[in-house]
Amino acid sequence: MNTPICDFLDKYALSGAERLHMPGHKGVPGALCGAERFDITEIPGADSLYEACGIIAESEKNASSLFGTEATFYSTEGSSHCIRAMLYTALLYSRGNARENAILAVRNAHRTFVTAAALLGLDTEWVYPRDTMLSGTAGAEEIKNALEGRRFAAVYITSPDYLGGRCDIAAISAVCRENGALLLCDNAHGAYLKFLPRDLHPVALGADICCDSAHKTLPVLTGGAYLHFAHGARALAAHARNALSLFGSTSPSYLILRSLDSANALLAEGFKAELARFVPLVDAAKETIASAGYALYGDEPLKITVMPKARGYTGKELARECENRGIVCDFADPDHAVFMLSPANGELAPQKLCEALVSLPRRAEIKKRPPVVTPKKQALPAREALLAPCETVPSREALGRVCASPLVGCPPAIPVVTCGELTDENALELFDYYGIGNCRVVLKNE
Ligand SMILES: Cc1ncc(COP(=O)(O)O)c(C=O)c1O
Incomplete structure (x- = not known):
């Protein structure tokens, strides 16, 4: 597969041209990180991300053919950027x-979904996860029930989620088609799923x-992401560049574009075979870890989510023990x-992780469980709350207050309360459990 962005940048770096254009480092190597030569702006021949018709468009077409989509668009600002564009497209729909x-x-x-929907004035109705607040493998049946008698613009799922839980996308898709709602998927964690022996x-x-957060x-490179449109969504794909330009910087990073371009060549060549060899090693590691007494969560092939309480550790303690053994x-x-x-x-690497986990001494089981989310x-309407005068207060003082915008740590950036929702006792319990110290709430009318 050709790599037109890489080729252009290589040629330009070797050309010796006087760079009387942005960026300010002028391509002098070494001053910052060594990659300055390839960090350019939209000079002639370099195309332009939101009006792409040259090397960027060609590279995106390559990505589209690899992912089997109607069209694929690049972002250099992560899935966060793509989520905003995706919601704008749903609004047009x-x-x-x-x-x-x-x-x-x-x-x-x-949280990007929450704030983007609020800013766009799109109302959100929630289906609550079956498991914890972090993982929401909601089933097609629950979604079908929630769609009954309604004409939502779209159904929005996160699959895989942060913990490696996956939805039954095929079943949810069938339900959406029957209803006429679009199915939007946050696949930030799953770009690689395309290249498994069974395409997921x-x-x-x-x-x-x-x-997809390609970078995850x-x-x-960090920031590289794809916005994909399926064949059935051709009419909406026509709005994609405009949608992305509404929310993106006018200075997209050519370093990130280069990495997306060079990834195409890797994905077209050895990556599939490498994955096919590597996934069984991860499977074997999961088996070893489970037989050492750890519970595991999720079914994402490249993610190992360990629930270590039965073996006497919290997740954070386990992370610290791993860090002490050189694993982050x-x-x-x-x-x-x-x-x-x-x-x-x-x-x-899978074996190294196993050895670290198996070597930890067993301790008494920790019985404390996460609060159930109610x-x-x-x-208040989400948009009204987000745009209202607000203040930041310690979470324990937020009882009865209306959330203006969610304050959550990243990762995993999943809000306890969303824009316009009332902070109740259950929210306080969750803040306390997950260590969320502050809340941004709408100012009270005095
Ligand atoms: C589920 C999920 N969606 C979206 C995002 C945002 O992705 P990005 O960091 O590429 O903007 C993240 C980031 O961690 C995420 O976990």
């Missing part, structure tokens, strides 16, 4: 098809639009430690 100005979403959504990518399983699971996880909370693996770690009351 609702207006063009006389649907409700509302989205049905599973509650374990990333959301677009292949029936999602209409989805975002593929060899791509992606996320830990009281119940989980999330390890993200990839062929780029090398084939010894539905929250919407006291």
Whole structure:
């Protein structure tokens, strides 16, 4: 597969041109990070991300053919950027098809979904996760029931979620098609699913639009992401560049574009075979870890989510023990430690993780469980709350106050209360459990 962005940048770096253009480092190597030569702006021949018709468009077409989509668009600002564009597109869909100005979403959504929907004035109705607030493998049946008699613009799911839980996308897609609602999928954690021996990518399983953080699971620089449109969503794909330009910087990073471009060549060549060899090593590691007395969560092939309380550790304690043994996880909370693996770690990495976990002395089981999440009351429309005068207060003082915008740590950035919701006793319990110290709330009318 050709790599037109890489080729252009290589040629320009060697050209010796006097760079009388941005950026200010002028491509002088070494001053910052060594990659300055390739960090350019939209000079002639370099194309322009939101009006792409040259090397960027060609590279995006390559990505589209790899992912089997109608169209794939690059972002250099992560899935967060793509989620905003995806919701704007859903808004256009609702207006063009006389649907409700509302989205049905599973509650374990990333905070970008919450704030973007609020800013766009899209109402959200929630389906609550079956498990914890972090993982929401809501089933097709629950979504079907929630769609009954309604004309939501879209259904929004996060699959895989932060813990590696996955939805039955094919079944949810069938329910959405029957109803006429779009199926939008936050696939930030699952770009690689396309390249497994069995294709598990959301677009292949029936999602209409989805975002992938290429940088989370593929060899791509941080910020690199895809916004994919399935074949059935051709009319909406026509709005994608405009949608992305509404929310993105006018200076997208060519370093990130280069990495997305070079990833195409890797994905077209050895990556699939590497994954096919690597996933069984992760499977074997999961078996070893489970037989050492750890509970595991989720079924994402490259993620190992360990629930260590039965073995006497909180997730955070386990993360610290691993750090002491030279292993850094992606996320830990009281119940989980999330390890993200990839062929780029090398084939010894799963074994190294096993050895670290198995070597930890068993301790008395920790019995404390996370609070069950109860539905929250919407006291103000989300947009009104987000735009209202607000203040930040210690979470324990937020009882009875209306959330203006969610303050949550990243990762996993899943809000306890969302814009316009009333902070209730259950929210205080969750803040306390997850260590969320402050809340941004709407000012009281004195
Ligand atoms: C489920 C989920 N969606 C979206 C995002 C945002 O992705 P990005 O960091 O690429 O903007 C994240 C980030 O961690 C995430 O976990």
